[in-house]
Amino acid sequence: MAATPDEIEHARDLFAALSPITTGRMFGGTALYVDGDVMFACLLGGTIWMKSDTSTEAAFTEAGARPFSYQKSGGTTVVPSLMSLPDSALDDPEEAMHWARLSYPPALKAAEDKRRQKARKAAKKAAS
Template sequence: MAVSQEVLEHATDLFGALGPLRTGRMFSGVALYVEEDVMFAMIASSGTIYMKSDHSTLAQFEAAGSLPFTYTRATGQRQVTSLMSLPDSAADDPDEAAQWARLSLGPARAAAEKKRAEKARKAARKAS
């Protein structure tokens, strides 16, 4: 099931304060990017918005009632705590949603930097 256009438009409206957004495919949903390659949020096919998280932000998300992205594999259910649901209180509040998005930017930028470095290492190995 794909993300509906209505849900995608709602999410881009919620996070519009961050500046220009780019979208891309992620799992069966849509990833939201700022700064070209910084993925700060994901919209699951269910319509749930998940925010990028790490050890420095996880407690704040949990305290707000956020749940980790969960999916099922043949070996059972897996939780991805690097993607925590947008708190319900922010679902229709662009100001609060922007605050959560700004919180997600730290982990998102760190993940993007790690990806860039890995890509550069692979390119260097291939060139030599």
């Protein structure tokens, strides 16, 4: 289900202290980007999901966050690289910013990895 304009506005308000936030479509939801291509959060199914990795997962879990998951024919797929924004931060921009700052390093690493992949593909295509 696509994020509603109100959900997007609420997320923008929570993370207003970040550099300008841009949005893009993602899996039927909305991705939230800073610095052009650094996706630090997304809105899917009415939930704000924050970028995570093994270095941040425990902090999210301890705060009551859960990993993104979805159903497919083989069962449930869990995606720990997206953790729900803890409920206590949903109406607290200061706390939400704590989680955004925690999400930024994994988001930046993912963006850098994507940039390298694109550069390799472009170089390979140019060479052929």
